[in-house]
Amino acid sequence: MHRTTVYRRWRDVGGLLADVLDAAGDDDWQPPDTGSLEGDLTALNEEIHSALTARPPIVAALIAASFRSEQAAAAQQRLWDDRYARCEVVVNRAVGRGELPRTATPGDCSSPPPHRCTTNWCCCARPRPATAGPRRQNRGPRRGRRRLRRAPPAADD
Numbered sequence: 051m052h053r054t055t056v057y058r059r060w061r062d063v064g065g066l067l068a069d070v071l072d073a074a075g076d077d078d079w080q081p082p083d084t085g086s087l088e089g090d091l092t093a094l095n096e097e098i099h100s101a102l103t104a105r106p107p108i109v110a111a112l113i114a115a116s117f118r119s120e121q122a123a124a125a126q127q128r129l130w131d132d133r134y135a136r137c138e139v140v141v142n143r144a145v146g147r148g149e150l151p152r153t154a155t156p157g158d159c160s161s162p163p164p165h166r167c168t169t170n171w172c173c174c175a176r177p178r179p180a181t182a183g184p185r186r187q188n189r190g191p192r193r194g195r196r197r198l199r200r201a202p203p204a205a206d207d
Contacts, residue, residue: 062119063115063122064120064121067112067116067122068124071116075129080139081139082094083143086144086147087141087143087147087150113126138156141155
């Protein structure tokens with residue numbers, strides 16, 4: 051696309067990126083349902099890893115470029131917020147299967163947020179350790195799950 055075309059429609063590249071990121075949220079994507087919390091998180095991490103390491107590196111380039119514009123950064127945050135909201139079903143399914151306590155909420159299982167880890171890795175071009183497969187990536191939520199088991203039961207139990 052020629053620069054003149056971009057500036058005719060958008061004030062700057064940040065506006066273009068914001069529109070691209072906003073359009074990315076207009077899909078019907080849902081997190082995988084493998085039948086287990088570990089399987090769901092592994093499949094989700096595999097999707098993220100595939101998107102970030104695909105060639106050409108479109109997703110990685112969009113993420114990196116979004117940090118150069120407030121408008122694009124806000125659109126990226128909206129996209130992440132949308133994806134987190136869609137992923138709440140993973141925790142809810144795990145609660146329904148008894149893999150997490152009934153008191154568990156999606157917010158309990160998101161430390162540290164995966165997009166911050168993957169964005170940091172992606173934008174800083176840090177090499178991935180050979181042992182850092184999808185199972186290693188989802189250990190954070192597993193630790194959170196152990197912490198949740200120790201939590202006192204809710205008053206209505």
